[in-house]
Amino acid sequence: MEDMEDMLVGGGAPPGFRLPLMSVGLNPKRINNKKNLKRNDHLITTPSPDIPGTQSDSEYMAGQLSAFGYALSDNPEEADLWLINTCTVKSPSQSAMDTLIVKCKSAKKPLVVAGCVPQGSRDLKELEGVSVVGVQQIDRVVEVVEETLKGHEVRLLNRKTLPALDLPKVRKNNFIEILPINVGCLGACTYCKTKHARGHLGSYTIESLVERVRNVVADGVKEIWISSEDTGAYGHDIGVNLPILLKAIVAELPSDRSTMLRIGMTNPPFILEHLKEIAEVLCHPCVYSFLHVPVQSGSDSVLTAMNREYTVGKFRTVVDTLYQLVPEMQIATDIICGFPGETEEDFAQTLDLIRDYKFPQVHISQFYPRPGTPAARMKKVPSNIVKKRSRELTSVFESFTPYEGIEGRVERIWITEIATDGVHLVGHTKGYMQVLVSASETMLGTSTDVKITSVGRWSVFGEIIIDETPYKIKEETLSNKMKSIPEICLPCSADETCACSGEPEPCACSPVSFGGQNDVDECNISCGVDEENNMNITGSLLTKRKGSEKETTEGQGSKEKQIIVGTREKMGFVDWALIGGMLVSFTTIVAVLLLPGLRTAL
Structure with missing residues (x-):
């Protein structure tokens, strides 16, 4: 096995991705000389959408295991191995990981732990006797699983090169590709444990990313989500920048807008370097007018303590500029309540910032001291005050009605998900407003126009607008075809499709005008016997009908085809x-x- 020395217990060094807590149960059974593993959905927690890269790495690991012959299990009790994907952003995530590890050990199941926790804190007591795989070694997850199933404890943590983008992948959503453009970051936030795991910035080349986009578009992906610890920092290590990458990606998107691009989270310092160019990309028809820009606090003194490398004024410049230059622009942001040293005045400034912009999305979290970070050594704000501030900020945020007054508006939406209620489908507008519609699942992966019918706090409801134009034959179209329409229409037999059925296609039984009467609106003739109206004329004469008048046939039951005749309310001169x-x-x-x-x- 290549580089097997890296897998010895006790070896390795930090960095890697930041991942959510996930777990996969593996149940190996020999089928066609391959192991059949099934997915343990009961232990999978939905990745937090505000954590960069949370889903992409999990999808890559699942894809490699599937490609090797494994399936993912539905039953944790039947599984022979668990794989837990971890996140070190907050203490609750790590606590959940600890609980799962205890449960797995109690069940005497082989266990592999991946993600940020083992990468950044490889000496944790909870990880003793457990196999671990580093976040930049996910391309070798199959090796780790294989060795663990043999009873070996494996630790593969050494950072080498970036994982390939074309690894096998099992997408959580077949219509959405989560595309990591870089790992690590250039920041040094005092509260962030992730830096310990992910290390310094490492960017993928533009060529490799563009090639990946080409491939996923060809696969039928309808949304591409750019993922990164800090999107704005992309390319600083390889001599390029984010606008260059975005323009190259946009050039590969279908012109019919069947695939949309969503730009990931970016911190203010780096987007300020290219603000107008980013705004230009956000205006592109194939790019959602949406951006996640964390501010974390409305106080400059708190931002300085966080080492965020920007001021509130610079954050406002980013927001104001994007709102001015990009129609339908929506911005999401993050707030940390109760950072060490935060005063009531500092918190009041945060409340004022949120009130000023009334952001439709704000991710609010309480401060959690992460071991080994500078902030963990700072004087803490009492926990009761932290909780009080979190509740107050949440109350202010929930008082907004960002979608008020848009009832009746017609919007284009891209539908990619089923709502959690299992009834509605979820679509997003160009400005990334969430719209719930009642429609068949066959609408997934499509775009359509909707009329907004009602507005909620978190999303809006809409009705799909059915374009009736294709189902009607215009008067001028009929007039141009009148000369080629036969004057006789034969009835349908019992075992054939009726040519007079009124389908959207031009009907072979279209009324023929006489005496200059060619004001025909549409073809709506139906075959059958009219029991209500007696025919007052025989022959091969087919005339214009009025009101609810129907056509009938003469001599039904005969093997020979009969001539269809029409009834009329009034006979003309001709x-x-x-x-x-x-x-x-x-x-x-x-x-x-x-x-x-x-x-x-x-």
């Missing part, structure tokens, strides 16, 4: 003239036949 002509002809025939007899008699 009709009387035709009947008169028929009478004259009949009289002439009678006269010709009787004339010899008359002469003989005379």
Whole structure:
């Protein structure tokens, strides 16, 4: 096995991705000389959408295991191995990991722990006797699982190169590709444990990212989510920047807007370098007018203590500029309540910032001291005050009605998900407003126009607008085709499709105009017997109908096809003239036949 020395217990060094807590149960069974592993959905926690890269790495690990012949299990008790994917952003995430590890050990199941926790804190007591795989070694997760199933304890943590982007992947949502553009960051926030795990910035090349975009678009992906610890920092280590990358990606998106791009989280310092260029990209028809820009606090003194490398004024510049330059722009932000040293005045400034902008999305969290970070050594704000401030900020945020007054508006949405209620589908507008619609699951992966019918605090409800134009034949279209329409329409037999069924296609039984009457609106003839109206005329004459008038057939039951005739409310001049002509002809025939007899008699 390549580099097996790296997998010896006790070896390795930090950094890596930041991941959410997840777990996968593996149940190996030999089928066609491959192991069949099933997914343990009961232990999978939904990744937090505000944590960069939370889903992408899990999808890559699941994809590699599946490609090797494993399936993912539904039953944790039947699984022979658990794989837990961890996040070190907050203490509750690590606590949940600890609980799962205890449960797994109690069940005497082999265990592999991946993600930020083992990468950044490899000496944790909870990880003793457990196999671990580093976040930049996810391309070797199969090796770790194989060795663990053999009874070996494996630790693979050494940082080498970035994992390839074309690894097998099992997407949580088939329509959404989560695309990591870099790992690590350039910041040094005093509260952040993730830096210990992920290390310094490492960016993928533009060529590799563009190639990945081409491939996933060809696979039918409808949304591409750019993922990163700090999107704005992309390329600083390889001599390029985010606008260059975004323009290259946008150039690969289909012009029919069937695939949309969502730009990931970016901190203020780096986006300030390219603000107008970013705004230009956000205006592109294939890019959601949405950006996640964490502010963390409305107080400059707190931002300084956090080592965030920007001021509230710079954050406001970012927001004001994007709102000014990008139509329908929506911005989400993050707030940490109760950071060490935060005073009531500091917190009041945060409340004022949120009130000023009324952001539709604010991720509010209480401060959690992470071991080994500078903030963990700072004087803490009493926990009761932290909780009080968190509740107050939440109350202020929930008092906003960001979508008020848009009822009746028509919006284009891209539908990619099923709502948690299992009834509605979830779509997003160009400005990334969430719209819930009642529709068939066949609408997933499509875009459509909707009319906003009602507004909620977190999302809006809409009705899909059905374009009836294709189902109607315009008057001018019919007029152009009148000359080629036959004057006789034959009835349908019991075992064939009716040509007079009124389908959207031009009907072969379209009414024929006589005497210049060609004001026909649409083809709506139906085949069958009219039991309500008696026919007042026979022949091959098909005339315009009015109101609810129907057509019928003569001589049904005969093997020979009969002629369809129509009923009318009123006979016109041309009709009387035709009947008169028929009478004259009949009289002439009678006269010709009787004339010899008359002469003989005379």
